[in-house]
Amino acid sequence: MTTASPSVIVFGSLHYDIMVHGPARPRKGETVTGESWHPKCGGKGGNQAVSSAKTGIRTAMIGAVADDAFGRALVENLDRQGVDHQFVKVGDSGGSGMSVAIFDREGDYGAVIVSGSNLTLGQSDVDRAAELFGEQSVLVLQNEVPDAANVAAAKAMKSAGGRVILNAAPARDLPPALSELVDVIVVNAIEAEQLTDVAVFDSLAGALDAARLLAKTYPAAVVTAGGEGLACATKPGQEFLIEAIKVKLVSTHGAGDEFTGVLAAEIAGGTGLEGALHAANHAAAVLVSTPRETVR
Numbered sequence: 001m002t003t004a005s006p007s008v009i010v011f012g013s014l015h016y017d018i019m020v021h022g023p024a025r026p027r028k029g030e031t032v033t034g035e036s037w038h039p040k041c042g043g044k045g046g047n048q049a050v051s052s053a054k055t056g057i058r059t060a061m062i063g064a065v066a067d068d069a070f071g072r073a074l075v076e077n078l079d080r081q082g083v084d085h086q087f088v089k090v091g092d093s094g095g096s097g098m099s100v101a102i103f104d105r106e107g108d109y110g111a112v113i114v115s116g117s118n119l120t121l122g123q124s125d126v127d128r129a130a131e132l133f134g135e136q137s138v139l140v141l142q143n144e145v146p147d148a149a150n151v152a153a154a155k156a157m158k159s160a161g162g163r164v165i166l167n168a169a170p171a172r173d174l175p176p177a178l179s180e181l182v183d184v185i186v187v188n189a190i191e192a193e194q195l196t197d198v199a200v201f202d203s204l205a206g207a208l209d210a211a212r213l214l215a216k217t218y219p220a221a222v223v224t225a226g227g228e229g230l231a232c233a234t235k236p237g238q239e240f241l242i243e244a245i246k247v248k249l250v251s252t253h254g255a256g257d258e259f260t261g262v263l264a265a266e267i268a269g270g271t272g273l274e275g276a277l278h279a280a281n282h283a284a285a286v287l288v289s290t291p292r293e294t295v296r
Contacts, residue, residue, distance in 0.1 A: 006136045006268040007058040008261075009162075011126075011153040012045025013118045013144035014063045014088070015097040016070035019253070024104045034102075041077035043097055043118070044142040044169060044257050050081045051261025051283070052140070057268055060084035062129045062153070064117040070096035071117070087129040091117050097144075107251040107288075113144070121149040126156050135161030138268040140260060141182075142167045147175050154181035163267065167260045171195055184220045184267075186260050192223045200225055204241050207231035212239075220273060224259060224284075226252075232277055240274050242281050247289035259284040 022034040045063055053059040061083050065071030067090050074096060078085040097118045101111035126149075133139070139157040141150045141164065154164045158181050166182045168174065171191035189200035192210035200206035200223065207223040208231035214221030215233040224230045229243040262283040266276035 005058060006138075006270065007060065007132070007134070008049075008052040008138050008140060008264045008268050009060050009062065009129075009132050009157070010045050010049040010052065010083075010140045010261075010264075011062045011121070011145070011150070012048070012140070012142045013043035013097055013115070014041075014046045014061075014065055014071075014074045015043035015099045015113055015118075015144075016040075016074055017042040017098070018100045020100065020102045022102065022104065025102050025108075025110050039073075041074050042099065042254070042257075043074075044144050044167060044260075045140075046074060046078065047254055047257035048140050048142070048167070048261035048264070049078065049083045051258045052265040053082045055262060055265040055269075057265040058084070059265070060087065060129075060132050062087045062121075062125055062132070064089050064091060064120050064125070066091050066094055066096040066117045068096055070098055087125070087132070089120075089125060089128075091120060094120070101253060103251060103253065107249045107253075109251070109253050115144065118145050121145045123149070123152045125149070126152045130156065133157050133160035133162060136268070137162040138264045139164045140167065140264045141165070143170055143172055147178060151175065151178045151181070154178060157181075165260065165264050165267070167256065168195065169256065179217055182218050184222065184263075184273075185214055185218045186222045186224070186256075186263065187214070188224045188256055189226060202226040202228050204228050204231055204243070208233065208239065208241060222263075222277065224256065230259075230277065230281060232273070234273070238273075240277060242277055245282060245285035247285050250289055250291055252288055255284045255288050258287040 171194040211233035
């Protein structure tokens with residue numbers, strides 16, 4: 001892969017997911033009898049890379065797996081989905097990242113992740129993939145790898161003249177060294193509340209208030225508000241409110257990653273911010289209304 005044409009580079013997490021379906025998610029100390037389960041290749045980084053590649057944009061993944069069954073499955077999935085994985089390193093210690101997600105009958109879920117190999121990412125991985133960074137590229141980051149690794153990747157992209165999108169999930173305090181390198185921050189309602197102390201409550205008004213606060217730090221801030229839609233505010237003063245597309249919900253799992261991956265692909269391809277947001281919103285609506293057995 002070269003940077004001669006627009007491209008998306010995803011630097012981040014790869015997890016082998018175990019998806020469990022039941023009547024409800026267990027409360028503390030409770031055991032619930034499940035109805036079914038299936039494996040899925042994921043991690044926020046892996047999901048976002050696949051979502052980007054589905055649009056037809058050139059997409060590469062920089063990540064880490066272990067030399068185990070989960071790791072092999074994760075790399076094979078990237079290959080099937082058309083994601084360049086030459087810079088996904090295979091380690092000989094520890095285990096690949098994994099997660100367990102439990103879904104209720106309404107399609108909502110809770111999950112536990114074990115980061116594993118993802119925590120080994122750092123400067124050396126950025127240096128190995130130096131050829132990917134260019135002025136026509138968009139780098140996508142998440143918070144499932146060490147901050148220092150994200151800073152190294154963002155510095156490389158900005159030095160090359162490209163743009164950086166941060167999906168700040170799961171939410172945590174971000175070092176100034178990373179914040180100052182981000183062009184677009186994307187968060188959901190819960191993450192926005194944790195970062196701004198603004199109560200979003202799945203409302204567009206609350207999402208816009210949070211986006212305005214984030215835009216004081218970032219050139220553009222996007223806050224998704226679940227079934228209500230999304231709000232965006234930019235430092236120069238642009239604001240967008242986009243309502244969610246009404247669909248029959250099957251599962252919310254992966255909606256944020258689909259949104260972020262398509263947003264990055266659209267921006268890399270030259271679509272303006274508002275148009276890119278509409279395209280990402282549509283893609284997320286299709287995903288949440290599609291039976292998971294037919295997705296990826």
